[in-house]
Amino acid sequence: NSARAQQTYDAAVSVCDRYLSDEMTAYQKVTALYEWLALNVTYDRYTLVWYDLYARAFSGYSLSAIKTQVETQRSTYQDNATMTANFNKVLACTTIAEAQEVLDEILHKLSVFDAYGAMVERLAVCDGISDAFRLLCLVEGIPCLKATGLGVTSSGTENHAWNKVSIDGHWYVVDATWGRNGDLVTHRWLLLEESDAVDNHKENCRTDST
Secondary structure, X not given: OHHHHHHHHHHHHHHHHHHOOOXXXXXXXXXXXXXXXXXXOXXXXXXXXXXXXXXXXXXXXXXXXXXXXXXXXXHHOOOOHHHHHHHHHHHXXXXXXXXXXXXXXXXXXXXXXOHHHHHHHOXXXXXXXXXXXXXXXXXXXOOEEEEEEEEEEXXXXXXXXXXXXXXXXXXXXXXXXXXXXXXXXXXXXXXXXXXXXXXOXXXXXXXXXX
């Protein structure tokens, strides 16, 4: 809604005002924004649990198989009241259609998929982090795209989102989601040439900078 959008925008402007200055180059601004996101936004791994259950429910798994997976996950997150309550909602379902509806509702209530989650709640997944990076860049007048596709790591391949930013007319790849290594920031995924990123970022669509 409009209030949520305004809150997100105000948070982005506040970050830019606090951490950037007119004297900084576009390169320095992009670096500072990448570092801020990497250090201040926590990757929400809880969402991956719901995304996995959602994918299973809509790809032919039986209700029994979904509930078995839920029981396994519930024991892992038994100390999290919100997770437990949502698990119980799924377990109470009597048909796969009902489970699909419940899982869809759970996912759509989460803020982690957009810039609000990253900028306001400081909790997001790659979609939210890349949306936030794009917003921050656009506040500063730096052309930026959101790219989506597959992220390839030593752990496997999964759906992923990252950014492309233009500095002095040249486009670079930026992945703030992968910018954190423990408690530190790594510049491994900052301002990469396309050729250096293509093995780990398999792009299939993008959102325009306008």
